[in-house]
Amino acid sequence: MKHVVVIGGGVAGMEASAKLSEMGVAVSIVEKADKLGGKLNRWDRLFPNSRPASDLLAKLQSGMGKDIRKYVNAEVSSVRQSLKQFDIALSNGEDFKADAILISTGFDVFDAHRKEEYGYGIYDNVITSADLEKTFRKGETLKTASGKKPQRVGIIHCVGSRDEKAGNNYCSKVCCITAVKQAIEIKEQNPEAEVFCFYMDLRMYDRHFETIYKEAQVKHGIQFIRGRLSEAFENADGSVMLKAEDTLLGKPLKINVDMVVLMAGMVPSSGNRVKEQLNLTVAEDGFFNVADAHYESSGTNVPGVFVAGACTGPKTMENTINEARSAALAIKEYLR
Amino acid sequence: MLVFDWFVLPFTLGLVYLVVTLLVKYFRWVKNLPVDEFAKVKKGVLSTKTFSAIREVFLESLLHRKIFKVNPLLGYMHTSLAFGWFLLILIGNWESRIFYHGHVSPPYVPIFFRFFNPHPVGFKLEAMFSFLMDLTLLVVLSGVTLAWLKRMRSRFFGMKKTTVLHMGDRFALASLWFIFPMRFLAESFTSGAYGGGHFLTANSGAFFAGFLPVESLVYPAWWAYSLALGTFFVALPMSRYMHIPTEIVLIFLRKYGVSEQSIFTSYTQVEINSCSRCGICIDPCQLASSANIRGVQSVYHLQSIRNCAVDNDKSLNCLMCGRCDNVCPVGIDIASIRKANRKQQAAQKENVYRYVPEGNAAKADVIFFAGCMTHLQPSVKKAMTGLLKHAGISYWFMDESGSVCCGRPLMLAGKEAQARELMANNKAKIVASGAKLFVTSCPICYKVFKEEYGLNIEVMHHSEYLLQLVESKKILVNRQDVKAVYHDPCELGRGAGIYAQPRQLLKSVVSLQPVSQDKENALCCGGSLANIKISNPERKMITADAVSVLTANNPDVLVTGCPMCKRTFAQASSVRVLDIAEVLSGALVLKQPTALIKVKNEERLAIQPVLIR
Numbered sequence: 042m043k044h045v046v047v048i049g050g051g052v053a054g055m056e057a058s059a060k061l062s063e064m065g066v067a068v069s070i071v072e073k074a075d076k077l078g079g080k081l082n083r084w085d086r087l088f089p090n091s092r093p094a095s096d097l098l099a100k101l102q103s104g105m106g107k108d109i110r111k112y113v114n115a116e117v118s119s120v121r122q123s124l125k126q127f128d129i130a131l132s133n134g135e136d137f138k139a140d141a142i143l144i145s146t147g148f149d150v151f152d153a154h155r156k157e158e159y160g161y162g163i164y165d166n167v168i169t170s171a172d173l174e175k176t177f178r179k180g181e182t183l184k185t186a187s188g189k190k191p192q193r194v195g196i197i198h199c200v201g202s203r204d205e206k207a208g209n210n211y212c213s214k215v216c217c218i219t220a221v222k223q224a225i226e227i228k229e230q231n232p233e234a235e236v237f238c239f240y241m242d243l244r245m246y247d248r249h250f251e252t253i254y255k256e257a258q259v260k261h262g263i264q265f266i267r268g269r270l271s272e273a274f275e276n277a278d279g280s281v282m283l284k285a286e287d288t289l290l291g292k293p294l295k296i297n298v299d300m301v302v303l304m305a306g307m308v309p310s311s312g313n314r315v316k317e318q319l320n321l322t323v324a325e326d327g328f329f330n331v332a333d334a335h336y337e338s339s340g341t342n343v344p345g346v347f348v349a350g351a352c353t354g355p356k357t358m359e360n361t362i363n364e365a366r367s368a369a370l371a372i373k374e375y376l377r
Numbered sequence: 378m379l380v381f382d383w384f385v386l387p388f389t390l391g392l393v394y395l396v397v398t399l400l401v402k403y404f405r406w407v408k409n410l411p412v413d414e415f416a417k418v419k420k421g422v423l424s425t426k427t428f429s430a431i432r433e434v435f436l437e438s439l440l441h442r443k444i445f446k447v448n449p450l451l452g453y454m455h456t457s458l459a460f461g462w463f464l465l466i467l468i469g470n471w472e473s474r475i476f477y478h479g480h481v482s483p484p485y486v487p488i489f490f491r492f493f494n495p496h497p498v499g500f501k502l503e504a505m506f507s508f509l510m511d512l513t514l515l516v517v518l519s520g521v522t523l524a525w526l527k528r529m530r531s532r533f534f535g536m537k538k539t540t541v542l543h544m545g546d547r548f549a550l551a552s553l554w555f556i557f558p559m560r561f562l563a564e565s566f567t568s569g570a571y572g573g574g575h576f577l578t579a580n581s582g583a584f585f586a587g588f589l590p591v592e593s594l595v596y597p598a599w600w601a602y603s604l605a606l607g608t609f610f611v612a613l614p615m616s617r618y619m620h621i622p623t624e625i626v627l628i629f630l631r632k633y634g635v636s637e638q639s640i641f642t643s644y645t646q647v648e649i650n651s652c653s654r655c656g657i658c659i660d661p662c663q664l665a666s667s668a669n670i671r672g673v674q675s676v677y678h679l680q681s682i683r684n685c686a687v688d689n690d691k692s693l694n695c696l697m698c699g700r701c702d703n704v705c706p707v708g709i710d711i712a713s714i715r716k717a718n719r720k721q722q723a724a725q726k727e728n729v730y731r732y733v734p735e736g737n738a739a740k741a742d743v744i745f746f747a748g749c750m751t752h753l754q755p756s757v758k759k760a761m762t763g764l765l766k767h768a769g770i771s772y773w774f775m776d777e778s779g780s781v782c783c784g785r786p787l788m789l790a791g792k793e794a795q796a797r798e799l800m801a802n803n804k805a806k807i808v809a810s811g812a813k814l815f816v817t818s819c820p821i822c823y824k825v826f827k828e829e830y831g832l833n834i835e836v837m838h839h840s841e842y843l844l845q846l847v848e849s850k851k852i853l854v855n856r857q858d859v860k861a862v863y864h865d866p867c868e869l870g871r872g873a874g875i876y877a878q879p880r881q882l883l884k885s886v887v888s889l890q891p892v893s894q895d896k897e898n899a900l901c902c903g904g905s906l907a908n909i910k911i912s913n914p915e916r917k918m919i920t921a922d923a924v925s926v927l928t929a930n931n932p933d934v935l936v937t938g939c940p941m942c943k944r945t946f947a948q949a950s951s952v953r954v955l956d957i958a959e960v961l962s963g964a965l966v967l968k969q970p971t972a973l974i975k976v977k978n979e980e981r982l983a984i985q986p987v988l989i990r
Contacts, residue, residue, distance in 0.1 A: 155947065155948065157755060157756060157944065157947065158754070158755065164755065205913045206948070207948065273755070274755070275759075
């Protein structure tokens with residue numbers, strides 16, 4: 042029986058493992074965290090339909106049968122290609138041979154400390170979109186550092202995305218719709234709150250996105266300001282003064298908010314380390330190259346090594362799941 | 378007794394042309410100096426400054442002491458050519474003068490002495506002079522050989538790159554390389570045919586006589602020598618060898634106190650003509666070494682000004698880090714020339730910033746000015762205000778909620794008129810506050826406030842002020858078990874000469890590790906506001922190289938005194954980057970321990986618990 046090792050036990054890794062297993066392939070899945078599920082463990086509700094992340098996770102988990110060998114708290118410490126097989130050693134001492142490898146290491150959230158001018162880690166009331174998901178997931182109400190309900194919230198788009206200075210020239214794709222989703226969730230929790238989104242461009246490209254964006258404005262009164270934040274300044278009471286240029290009005294603008302939410306973008310995962318040992322190439326943005334951008338998006342420059350999910354660039358949950366299934370098919374074909 | 382032969386004409390005419398050209402140029406340049414600067418010259422001529430200028434001419438123009446310091450081999454090459462040639466002329470003159478019993482003779486006589494007197498019978502000092510002349514000629518020839526080697530293989534001289542030459546230079550260079558071998562041949566043939574000479578030319582003469590018809594070669598050889606000299610003299614004013622006589626003028630003017638102004642003056646002409654295009658400024662330029670940007674370095678910039686062919690790239694693609702000023706053996710004020718050049722190119726507009734409100738001033742003893750870059754690094758701002766409060770200082774945070782730019786970025790871009798407008802706005806507030814001290818946490822602001830504002834109060838960089846507060850025990854600090862390296866910001870170090878205070882301050886709280894390139898030789902972080910041409914990927918290459926030099930010994934923190942450097946390094950360094958104020962605030966002895974800087978990401982801020990009490 043052919044054996045496939047899946048590196049990364051997030052959405053892509055789980056779905057691909059389930060499909061490969063269904064097709065009669067032996068699968069081992071390696072996850073560095075203490076449980077499978079990846080970012081689904083951290084998110085609260087998913088766009089476009091506000092379905093709980095835990096619900097999707099349960100669905101993915103149902104496919105992870107007993108046949109799939111699961112290694113959590115484990116990382117790949119070395120991979121070597123020998124003829125048509127791969128020798129893989131794990132950090133927990135396990136080692137095995139694989140006929141193919143699927144890389145599904147996903148992405149890391151951009152470290153917002155790197156945009157120091159936005160005050161993350163320095164000002165009390167500056168959080169990231171990932172922090173906000175955590176709050177919602179715990180079922181808590183959003184509160185300022187002094188324990189009050191924020192009456193004004195500023196949401197900053199494109200933190201670490203489309204930012205040459207941060208070294209990330211690409212768009213992280215999901216932050217715009219996440220910002221709209223989170224803005225609505227803040228309003229739902231506290232309808233009196235005022236929410237301002239600072240954006241460069243709103244990329245409402247996918248099905249339902251435009252509808253949600255319109256609903257945010259019409260139903261919830263969320264304000265969208267076209268202009269990049271230049272600077273954030275902490276007032277004595279802990280509130281934050283935001284400075285930006287409203288590029289539609291062509292005027293500089295200052296606004297005080299109780300809380301700031303930074304839409305941290307996606308960066309290549311630190312799990313991409315396997316690339317050196319496998320001689321895999323990455324593009325300028327640090328994400329893996331694929332064999333053929335249109336026709337072979339699951340393949341890489343190394344035969345037998347496949348990719349799925351956000352390790353080849355920012356993408357949504359449903360695209361990730363589709364790619365995982367497509368990679369499973371490609372692997373099955375390769376193993377024949 | 379006048380000796381003459383037709384072959385002396387190329388030399389003599391060339392010399393007359395050269396002397397007349399130089400005198401006309403120098404007379405014009407000195408006469409056209411700005412009135413104040415010319416007054417300095419008039420006052421200086423009859424002072425002891427003249428003597429110290431003569432001393433410097435001897436040390437630099439002849440001995441090339443500064444080049445020796447950079448690179449002994451390169452120094453020897455310049456000294457052997459310059460001082461050797463000088464001695465050749467000097468000794469030749471003595472010889473001729475003694476031989477002709479002090480009769481004044483035309484300049485060509487000592488130069489071609491050996492032609493007219495191949496083997497002077499009855500001249501008692503002949504042996505001594507022949508020996509000295511041979512020795513000196515040998516030294517010069519060794520210099521020519523080295524110069525030739527340098528052109529072929531600059532790496533022998535520790536230089537990665539030497540300058541690329543233009544036509545005029547090649548012409549002059551070729552004739553210069555010809556002069557001394559031709560003299561050697563002419564003297565050798567003369568010796569071979571008529572005797573005379575010493576250990577060098579007598580032996581080579583005998584050698585050549587063995588297989589060449591030396592008697593018939595003597596005359597053509599002296600012609601060739603004279604032609605080479607004449608050609609060189611005519612080419613000199615159009616070539617880089619103009620630096621030989623002009624550097625002397627430069628040294629005198631500089632000693633008299635003449636300096637570069639905010640616009641080009643005739644002194645600028647003296648400076649750019651003093652550039653020997655030695656190329657020493659190329660290697661320290663990080664644009665070349667890290668980002669492979671060629672043809673924009675100072676040597677090329679000065680050359681393009683001289684040739685009236687400045688393009689945008691040469692004047693604007695520069696970090697203005699001052700690393701080339703630091704090594705220039707001629708001591709040309711490269712940075713000021715570049716600034717003046719930018720000013721010349723930029724449009725000067727009035728009333729551009731009329732919309733900026735005048736703003737109110739608050740009364741205080743001390744003004745703290747953060748500047749835009751500190752505002753983009755809130756941790757620095759927070760540390761500074763925390764420290765000032767802790768020390769109980771009555772201060773006014775001048776740009777706390779709305780800042781007017783210090784003017785330095787506009788100055789660096791050459792837009793001086795616009796900059797002055799913003800400066801006037803800031804100055805009015807500073808004066809109205811009645812403060813006695815102005816402190817800024819940004820070296821870029823510091824430089825302009827200190828040098829251009831004409832404030833009557835003291836201007837300090839925060840590292841200077843914090844050191845004062847620590848020394849006067851207004852701030853109490855604990856030593857931390859942290860290994861730190863300090864990065865000298867360009868504007869603070871080479872720009873303002875502040876090296877000691879930040880180090881002294883850091884030594885009171887952390888253990889400071891050495892860095893291979895520091896102080897005057899410190900690297901630029903790559904973030905410089907002065908370069909408006911460079912691309913972000915090019916900047917990143919410079920930053921990455923600088924970070925690897927700074928963190929070579931694996932320090933716990935990389936400390937700097939500039940928010941711009943901090944911001945730039947933070948994007949590229951795996952070692953935590955802190956401002957000096959953050960380090961100090963982390964080491965504060967607090968009555969009620971409360972962290973000044975919150976920790977959100979434990980992993981990234983692993984060092985923080987050590988620094989924060």
